[in-house]
Amino acid sequence: MERESMEFDVVIVGAGPSGLSAACRIMQLAQESEQEITVCVVEKGSEVGAHILSGAVLEPRALDELFPDWQSMGAPVNSKVTEDTFYFYTSQQSAIKLPGFAIPKPTHNDGNYIVSMGNVCRWLAEQAEGLGVEIYPGFTAAEILYHEDGSVKGIATGEMGVSAEGEQKDSFVPSMELHAKYTLFAEGCRGHLGKQLIEQFNLSEGKDPQHYGIGIKEIWEIPADQHEEGKVIHGIGWPLSESGSSGGAFLYHADNNQVYIGLITDLSYSNPHVSPYEEFQRWKHHPETAKYLQGGTRIAYGARAIAKGGLNSLPKMHFPGGLIIGCDAGTLNSVKIKGNHTAMKSGMIAAETIVAALQTESPASDLVDFETAMKNSWLHEELYTTRNFSGFMHKFGSLIGAAFVWIDQSIFGGKLPFTVHDTTPDHAALKPAAQCKKITYPKPDNTLSFDRLSSVFLSNTNHEEDQPCHLRLKDSTIPLAQNLPMYDEPAQRYCPAGVYEIVEDSDGKRFQINAQNCVHCKTCDIKDPAQNITWVTPEGFGGPNYPNM
Template structure:
């Protein structure tokens, strides 16, 4: 079958906060200019919000700019932060509550809200559609269209109805060509098309390597007498050892629910470490368990996050396209927030595109040029100022450790507003930090008690993950022998442990060890694409609607 083709002024890949903010701002400008603009958003999830996972304490700065009347529009921001508690957990039983003056001011949350970003994105999609944006959920952007001159010309959505060998089934439907004057890539962290563009256009030649964390989240119903709506709890220290950075959180949302999670930085060195099991341990700490005991876990998910910050940002433009949000890595990890920065990057992208496409005479016929003026819009914005002022946060933590790095950041932020004349950089690669399995201690994890801690498979069940089983595996191995011949021998094949969904297993057979990929379990976290020590795994999009179906994450 021939592919159908549709043409738009702008195609946006990903219906997250960055992509939807791009769409809304574009249509607002078009309406102000009294011009008709054709904008579409493609989303790989079964619905908008299905693949959105975020803590989340939300700073409304970008939303205030995009929709100043968001309260009248019934945006799902209803739980104001009422208190901030920050603990240094010194052991599995004890912890110290840190006074406010000893905490970087970036971590204070006055004026912020505890939200479900999935629901915020659903609301943003409603606003976009009211403005005239076309949104296509269940259509993953599988590949990029390049014009004859090498510029980005749009995307091709994924084929449907292929069997495991890639042969056409009776239900086969080829993907569609969505051609555009400009294409905005807002896939989220480690987007597979963004990864391709960064390499093809050498967008990261002047930046440090990107760094990542793996973030876990569960939603719990807890006893009303334990619930303190608006309370935000952050922790550092235990259960992570001195060589592993990250931190935990517990947010008291509405309706007697709490959001609890742990972020494990993916530059850890011990291949025996299991981020999932570290999270299960975390919930047993008295500072956390006091709220969860007697409660019921109702949802589970995990997602990688780009946390390199300012120094790891690639060039965000290329001929015919832009990278925005976590596809570029705009998260401000000093605030443990990336939604407001993702939204602002999308709004700036919209303004850059509008300067070229929309004028008083109408909509320009051609695109393709590199929107280099985006860089100036970005440098003139509060987004640049915010990311630049926190540029040393991550590198300082990696260089000096949690305690000394935290002390430096407190001094830098609270007394010098990020203007200390230092520029720390971390040019290491997260995947290259693993030590040989034989050189580090094995970590023994307790069995789950099924009250506070659980196994991977029951957790994946709560993520509502589903894939069409008879389809090509979307977890591609460059060399099928490496997992056993290299990774197992050197690192005890760490994919068995770093994957938070039980996708990877090593099975012992009479013929020898066999590497198993349970692709149906994949929750699209992208950790394997990031942490595999041989960089042998490439994540690509499965059939549309596949993956988790998060209701309120």
């Protein structure tokens, strides 16, 4: 069937911080130069913000540049950081509060804000639409389209109303092609099209493999006398140190008596018995965490992978016909544990490069000028000075690695005369289960800790049940024949939504995929030791529906 098509100057995949910042900046520059530019943004979530999950403490540097009057314009950026605390959790019951001088300088949060990035993105979308951008939520970018010369032509949206057997249902809606002079891929961490582009154009040649963490977050409403709006708490150590893992925890006091809490577990862990979800549940019982949550109510849950390899893992971001920007490429500053301001800046640089190209009589297909603009920006400077973070932490562990990071950042300003590389992909870090300590996690008490299914319920996750499974196995025999005997099938534990199960019945064991539960975190696509699971986009509108994450 020949698909209908629409033509734009720029198509942007993903209505997150990078994509929306790019859209806004393109239209600002178009107005300034009295140039007519058409921009379309496609977003797989049911609405803008539905799939946005971030801590988040926002550094407003990029926002200041994009909309200098954002405060008077009503941006949902209100809770200024008033206190910055860092703990080293030494055990299940104790913690050491570290003095300010012991924390690497870039991690201090003076002038930053505690925000819901979902709400910030909703606001950015309003500004973009006001500038003339067309935004289509509920439409997935399912396929990359190419010209005959191999350059990117645009994307095709996903079909809707197809049964699990591949047959068209009464609700069938065909896919549509969106053609553009330039296509920006801003899908967030481990974007499924970005992943294809990196391979297609060999964009990671000469780079370290990308490294990831899985961030699990909850929002709690707590008693007013336990709430300290503007207080920021970060910590490392227990419980991850006990399981031989690394990462860190956060607890942010937002407005309206709410706290945003979460745990990031580095996906470079080696023990296949580790469950990032259960580690997070354990951390909530630490006295320094529980004292804020006691008597409170959990109101939201979600999970998302983050790309934290930094500059050493950052692929070339330009290719014929477009750019990969934001966390789709991996622009997060891993020392600051912040990726929103860097994602926004990458989108703004992309916008400036594209508008300049469109002003020429014969726009270049490959936006090579982006690379120069990127290297001349504060974004590149940030990523350069934090390039050693992953190498230090992965090679030396949380305690010694953190000491090296402090020396690098606080004494040398990130300008040590050498670069530490980590060339082991996260999926290759697992050791055989027989060589590792088995971990028995406590049962949830349903007061501070909870099971996966009740958590998924709070994420408002939903998929049309009768549709093709969006979690594809390259070889259906690998989970039972290879991963189970070697690694005790770690998908049962690394997935924070209970998607993967080993089920045993009268017919024996089978590997079950509960795709309906998927919160689109992408951890399975990253951590599966055989690289056997590929996440592809489900029908539009599917997945979580985060209200304020």
